[in-house]
Amino acid sequence: xxxxxxxxxxxxxxxxxxxxxxxxxxxxxxxxxxxxxxxxxxxxxxxxxxxxxxxxxxxxxxxxxxxxxxxxxxxxxxxxxxxxxxxxxxxxxxxxxxxxxxxxxxxxxxxxx
Amino acid sequence: xxxxxxxxxxxxxxxxxxxxxxxxxxxxxxxxxxxxxxxxxxxxxxxxxxxxxxxxxxxxxxxxxxxxxxxxxxxxxxxxxxxxxxxxxxxxxxxxxxxxxxxxxxxxxxxx
Numbered sequence: 001x002x003x004x005x006x007x008x009x010x011x012x013x014x015x016x017x018x019x020x021x022x023x024x025x026x027x028x029x030x031x032x033x034x035x036x037x038x039x040x041x042x043x044x045x046x047x048x049x050x051x052x053x054x055x056x057x058x059x060x061x062x063x064x065x066x067x068x069x070x071x072x073x074x075x076x077x078x079x080x081x082x083x084x085x086x087x088x089x090x091x092x093x094x095x096x097x098x099x100x101x102x103x104x105x106x107x108x109x110x111x112x113x
Numbered sequence: 114x115x116x117x118x119x120x121x122x123x124x125x126x127x128x129x130x131x132x133x134x135x136x137x138x139x140x141x142x143x144x145x146x147x148x149x150x151x152x153x154x155x156x157x158x159x160x161x162x163x164x165x166x167x168x169x170x171x172x173x174x175x176x177x178x179x180x181x182x183x184x185x186x187x188x189x190x191x192x193x194x195x196x197x198x199x200x201x202x203x204x205x206x207x208x209x210x211x212x213x214x215x216x217x218x219x220x221x222x223x224x225x
Contacts, residue, residue, distance in 0.1 A: 001159065006156070010154075033212070042202065042215040042216070042217060042218060043157075043202075043213075043215050045212045045213070048212070058212075090154065090156075092156050092157065094157075100159065100162060101145060101147045101159060101162035101206075102147060102157075102159065102204070102206075102213060103159060104149075104156045104157040104158075104159075105156050106155060106156040107154070107155055107156035109154050
């Protein structure tokens, strides 16, 4: 299966600032997915990132708050902008392959103070 | 809209016990079902992937079954160990590379 390197693994940020999370995949993939997991909750899909086109956002998530870049088939970034304590969550990237299904990164644990 | 439910929400068992985790989904038109484990504050580790045409998959002490018609999957863990303590999530996919719908999770604790 694909191997995903995600960083940072955790961060504590001041409200009003932004954090960019990076995901590097060891193989080329068409789509990358960004999820959020709020404390005690299951995972919620933020957006799907396609190389060469704008990301597709799920209901409740907007590009101004969560801009995504996908410069090539192995890399993507998610920025959490103008953070508030409500953004404190685990953020995960993921890729899909037909043989192995979904593979997730190790997650970024974000705390906003 | 697909809904995925996992029972029980939490489970505590002594080391060595065999156990079963349950997952049910409301729409049987799924492409595949995947079981994950998640350690606290960490990402998800894929355990087993069952394609819609399959009935079960096995990996080591883990066995997952799928009954599409009844909208159910079970994850069987044999001879549980303290290292199995984690949250177990099932997730279904409606089509290839479509988004996952996650279950509510089962938090498992295996005690010495």
